[in-house]
Amino acid sequence: MEPPEPKDYIFAQEQRETATINRLFAFGGPALGRWFEQGLRWSMPYVWLGLRIPHERLLKGYNRPPNKFLGDVDVLGASLEASSPEEYQRYHAEAEELFVGAAPGRLEEAVINAMILEGKTKWPPDLSYIAATEVKAAYYSADADLKAAGNKDNGRGQARELCKMGFDRVALARFVVTEPVHVPGHHAWVVAGARSSEAMDEYLEEPKGIRVKDDDPYGTALISEGSVPGKLEHHAGSSTGKWLKNPPENPYKEQATDLRKVIEANLLEVMSKYPVPRSAPVLILACSDNKCGHLYVTGMYLDFMTGESPLPSCPNCGKPQR
Numbered sequence: 001m002e003p004p005e006p007k008d009y010i011f012a013q014e015q016r017e018t019a020t021i022n023r024l025f026a027f028g029g030p031a032l033g034r035w036f037e038q039g040l041r042w043s044m045p046y047v048w049l050g051l052r053i054p055h056e057r058l059l060k061g062y063n064r065p066p067n068k069f070l071g072d073v074d075v076l077g078a079s080l081e082a083s084s085p086e087e088y089q090r091y092h093a094e095a096e097e098l099f100v101g102a103a104p105g106r107l108e109e110a111v112i113n114a115m116i117l118e119g120k121t122k123w124p125p126d127l128s129y130i131a132a133t134e135v136k137a138a139y140y141s142a143d144a145d146l147k148a149a150g151n152k153d154n155g156r157g158q159a160r161e162l163c164k165m166g167f168d169r170v171a172l173a174r175f176v177v178t179e180p181v182h183v184p185g186h187h188a189w190v191v192a193g194a195r196s197s198e199a200m201d202e203y204l205e206e207p208k209g210i211r212v213k214d215d216d217p218y219g220t221a222l223i224s225e226g227s228v229p230g231k232l233e234h235h236a237g238s239s240t241g242k243w244l245k246n247p248p249e250n251p252y253k254e255q256a257t258d259l260r261k262v263i264e265a266n267l268l269e270v271m272s273k274y275p276v277p278r279s280a281p282v283l284i285l286a287c288s289d290n291k292c293g294h295l296y297v298t299g300m301y302l303d304f305m306t307g308e309s310p311l312p313s314c315p316n317c318g319k320p321q322r
Contacts, residue, residue: 003230010177010225010233011139016148017074018322020137020175021051024225025075026283026311027234032223039219039247040131040169042079046112048125048277049077050267050284050295052322055165057286057295062262069165071158072286072322076132076167080280081122082115091115116280124271127264131247132167134158140178140199140224149176149203152211163217165263166256169247170218174210176203180227188228193238196226200240212244219247270295285321287314 006012013019024032026049033044042049050058053076055069082088091111099107115121138149159172176199183191203222204210212220226238253260270284279299287294294316313320 004232006179008232009180009227010137011141011179011227016137016139016177017135018052020177021074021135022311023232023234024175025049026051026281032239035221035223035241035243036133036171039171039221039243040133041129042077042131045280046080046116047077047280048080048282048284049075051075051286053284053286053295054290054322057293058165058263058266059259060262060266062259069161071161073132073162073165074135076130077281078125078127078129078131080116080277080282081125082112083120083122087115087120091120117278119276119278121276123274123276124268127267129168130263130267131169131171132162132165133171133173134162136172136174138174138176138203140176140195140202142179142181144195144198144202146176146199146202146208149174149208152209156211156216159216159218159220163250163252164256164259166250166253166260168250168253170250171247172218172220174203174220174222175225176200176222177225177233178227180229182229188230189236189238192226192228193240194226196224196238196240199226200224200242210244214245216245217248217251218245220244266295271297273297283311285311285314287317287319288322289314289317289319292317292319 010016010019036042036044052072052074054072059069091114095107095111134155136155138146140146155172159170162170178195178199200222221241221243223241225233227233228236274297277299283298285296285298292314294314296315298312311321
């Protein structure tokens with residue numbers, strides 16, 4: 001595979017938020033796991049995720065109030081579970097002697113991978129817990145200028161609306177990706193890490209900043225992805241982040257019981273049409289054609305890992321995903 005050109009990186013994309021979701025969430029989130037497992041209980045990459053799902057498709061059959069729930073849910077989902085506790089214990093016992101003295105977590109990772117590969121995932125999953133994230137994406141240019149960050153309130157309204165849809169936890173995730181630069185005499189990852197930290201510092205400084213209030217019903221995270229020359233963001237780089245406010249249990253959930261039931265029913269209808277997944281993350285995608293309006297389930301494909309191919313198109317009409 002040819003090394004990427006500058007135009008291939010997230011910072012150069014016109015649809016920067018879409019590129020951020022596709023590369024950093026759909027790929028399985030190796031750089032995001034530490035942030036989202038803590039805040040949203042997403043054990044990446046062992047998750048099912050819905051990407052850019054229109055509100056109207058999640059709320060199909062619900063009489064929506066005028067001028068409400070008109071956008072997309074950028075990312076929603078939960079961790080995958082074993083088909084049963086007994087199956088997990090069996091796999092764990094069979095693998096245990098092979099990992100004596102291994103680094104912490106290696107045994108559990110091997111067990112989970114084996115179970116997913118052999119179709120021992122609970123499917124459709126338990127939908128009693130679903131978290132959601134509103135994604136915003138800025139970038140830090142080669143000349144150290146923060147761009148496209150928006151104002152301090154960027155994304156706050158959308159995050160609050162997600163709370164009113166009844167998700168268990170909600171996050172506003174504000175990303176900043178760096179333009180890769182080459183600095184003679186310095187290792188690319190050291191440069192990426194330094195620029196990632198610089199981008200975060202500038203983002204948080206006045207007059208830019210991020211508004212966070214104690215009574216926000218959602219959490220707010222700032223995550224900075226430091227890019228390196230020669231490899232795209234989901235292949236290599238440096239990740240820095242922090243929760244400016246940890247996601248609380250959604251105080252609106254009880255008021256949104258009816259909406260939540262509709263969301264669960266519509267997700268279950270889609271998931272039930274597909275066999276037990278054998279890869280992770282499991283993705284629910286939305287067709288870009290609103291007339292088609294199809295939601296479909298797909299796993300992770302090796303060609304997407306190379307960065308050369310997009311996510312699978314809609315099986316109903318052949319159009320690309322949103």
